[in-house]
Structure formats: structure tokens, C-alpha cells
Amino acid sequence: xxxxxxxxxxxxxxxxxxxxxxxxxxxxxxxxxxxxxxxxxxxxxxxxxxxxxxxxxxxxxxxxxxxxxxxxxxxxxxxxxxxxxxxxxxxxxxxxxxxxxxxxxxxxxxx
Amino acid sequence: xxxxxxxxxxxxxxxxxxxxxxxxxxxxxxxxxxxxxxxxxxxxxxxxxxxxxxxxxxxxxxxxxxxxxxxxxxxxxxxxxxxxxxxxxxxxxxxxxxxxxxxxxxxxxxxxxxx
Numbered sequence: 001x002x003x004x005x006x007x008x009x010x011x012x013x014x015x016x017x018x019x020x021x022x023x024x025x026x027x028x029x030x031x032x033x034x035x036x037x038x039x040x041x042x043x044x045x046x047x048x049x050x051x052x053x054x055x056x057x058x059x060x061x062x063x064x065x066x067x068x069x070x071x072x073x074x075x076x077x078x079x080x081x082x083x084x085x086x087x088x089x090x091x092x093x094x095x096x097x098x099x100x101x102x103x104x105x106x107x108x109x110x111x
Numbered sequence: 112x113x114x115x116x117x118x119x120x121x122x123x124x125x126x127x128x129x130x131x132x133x134x135x136x137x138x139x140x141x142x143x144x145x146x147x148x149x150x151x152x153x154x155x156x157x158x159x160x161x162x163x164x165x166x167x168x169x170x171x172x173x174x175x176x177x178x179x180x181x182x183x184x185x186x187x188x189x190x191x192x193x194x195x196x197x198x199x200x201x202x203x204x205x206x207x208x209x210x211x212x213x214x215x216x217x218x219x220x221x222x223x224x225x226x
Contacts, residue, residue, distance in 0.1 A: 004153070043114070044154070044202065044217040086153050098167055099215070101153025 002027040004089050004102035012108045013077050021072040021105045023061075023087030030092040033063055033070040036101070039083045047072075047085070057081070077109045113137065115218035117203050123224045129191035132221045136184070136205030142166075144215065145178055145188050146202040154202055160186060193225045 003026040013019045025031060035047040048056045050063040050070060061072045070087060087102040116135040124130050136143050142161050146154035157176065159167040162183040171178070175194070180186040190197055200220040206213040 009151075043219055046214045088153070098156045098159065098170075101155070103152050 002031070002089050002091065002100045004087050004100055006085075006087055006102035006105050008105045009103070010106050010108070012110060014110050015079055016076050019074050019077040019081070019107065019109070021085050021087075021107065023070045023072065023102060025068050025070065025087075025089050027068075027089060027091065029094065031063075032090045032092050033061070034088040034090070034099070035059070035061055035070075035072050036086040036088055037083050038086070044086070077107075079109045079111060082107055082109045115203055115205055115216055117201075117218040117221050119221055120219065121222045121224075123226065124193055125226050126195055127192040129189065130193055130223060131187050131189045132201050132203075132223075134186045134188070134203030134218060136186075136203070137207075137216055140205035140207050140216070141183070142206040142208070142213075143180055143186050144202075144204040144206075145186070146204065148200045148202055148220070150199070157188070190223075193223075195225050198223055198225045 005024045007022050033050045036044050037047040038044045048054055048061060059072055059074045061070050063070050084104050084106050086104045088099050090099045091097050115137055118133050122130055144159050145157045147157050148154045157171045158178045160180045163180050176190055178186060178188045200222050202220045203218040204215040206215050
């Protein structure tokens with residue numbers, strides 16, 4: 001079974017400061033990792049996936065298989081980054097390839 | 112393109128009553144998902160359809176929950192009878208093709224309160 005842990009329910013940083021949202025996972029096979037974001041009064045949407053190796057809205061995330069982590073980082077936070085962020089995992093193979101979400105981190109970027 | 116539509120947006124019922132939620136996925140999206148999101152938790156998959164067939168319903172409480180996607184387009188999720196612990200946001204999502212490679216697009220959700 002897979003499990004995703006986001007240890008911080010709430011995270012506040014000041015505008016312009018670096019931000020890191022932590023995500024750790026537990027899965028015996030090869031995972032695909034995602035970050036989803038939900039802005040206030042908007043729908044849950046995909047932010048980035050590790051396979052794409054993209055930087056979206058200045059955010060990056062690197063899959064560290066040794067530490068089983070997929071932390072989300074941004075060097076200079078903006079007020080519009082305030083949102084709920086969910087880390088999610090999906091097995092790369094097998095019959096049960098459902099998306100498993102963490103419990104989320106509410107990020108607040110202070111002016 | 113229009114996004115995933117869900118109705119109603121809010122529903123309040125008493126325990127032991129029945130309730131149904133409706134989802135209309137993005138046009139052409141073959142795969143449809145229903146998630147349950149309890150307050151303070153991430154979404155949890157309840158059931159996944161590929162066209163009108165069930166791919167995964169391993170986490171659906173089948174004694175009280177049911178879902179269908181008869182024509183491979185719209186879907187309904189029903190709870191009968193509801194319990195207090197069913198209070199949650201029910202999210203519908205869809206993807207273009209087969210499960211694996213495509214982004215899931217989420218609807219706005221239906222917030223259910225069971226009193």
C-alpha cells in the first residue's frame with residue numbers, strides 16, 4: 001500500500017522568502033509523484049509532476065528516492081502562492097494505480 | 112473548454128436519508144473518478160470508471176454507496192442511507208484517455224453535511 005505524508009498542516013512565510021513544502025512517501029515499488037494546488041474558491045488542479053521535470057510558477061520538486069521525499073520549493077514566495085498544496089503518489093506499474101493524496105499543507109505568504 | 116461540472120454544490124441531509132450527486136465530465140474524457148475528501152484530509156478515491164465500466168471500486172463502501180455511468184458520459188454517486196461520517200466534499204474528476212498518462216481535471220465538488 002502507498003502512503004503520502006505532509007508533516008506541516010500550516011506554513012507561513014513572508015513575501016520574497018524561500019518556501020519549502022515537505023512531502024514524504026511510502027511505497028515499495030516505483031512511484032510517480034505529483035503536486036496539486038487549490039487556490040481559494042478554485043478547483044483542485046495539477047501543479048507539477050516529477051516525470052515532467054518542469055518548473056511551474058517558479059516551483060520545482062525533485063524526487064529523492066533515497067529519502068523517499070518529493071519536497072516542493074520556490075526561491076522567492078509571492079502572495080499569489082497562498083493556497084492549499086497536496087502531494088500525491090501513483091504507482092508507475094501494477095493493476096492498482098490509483099492516486100493517493102497527502103493531507104495537504106496550507107501555505108500563507110504574508111506581505 | 113468547459114470544465115467538469117458537478118451538482119448540487121451543497122447538500123444538507125439528516126442521517127439515514129439518501130442523497131445523490133451528479134457529475135458531467137469534460138467532453139470526450141473517457142475516464143471518470145469520484146473522490147471523497149473529509150475535512151482536514153486529502154481526496155480519497157472511491158471509484159474509477161473507464162467509459163461505462165468500473166476499473167477500481169476497492170475503496171467504495173458498497174453497503175451504502177453506489178455509482179453508475181450508464182452511457183459512458185455523466186455519472187451519479189448515491190449514498191443510501193447516509194451516516195454522520197459521510198460528511199465530506201465529493202469530488203469528480205476526469206481524464207482524456209486511459210488512466211495512466213493524463214492529467215486529472217477536477218470539478219468544484221459537492222459539500223455534503225449529514226446531521
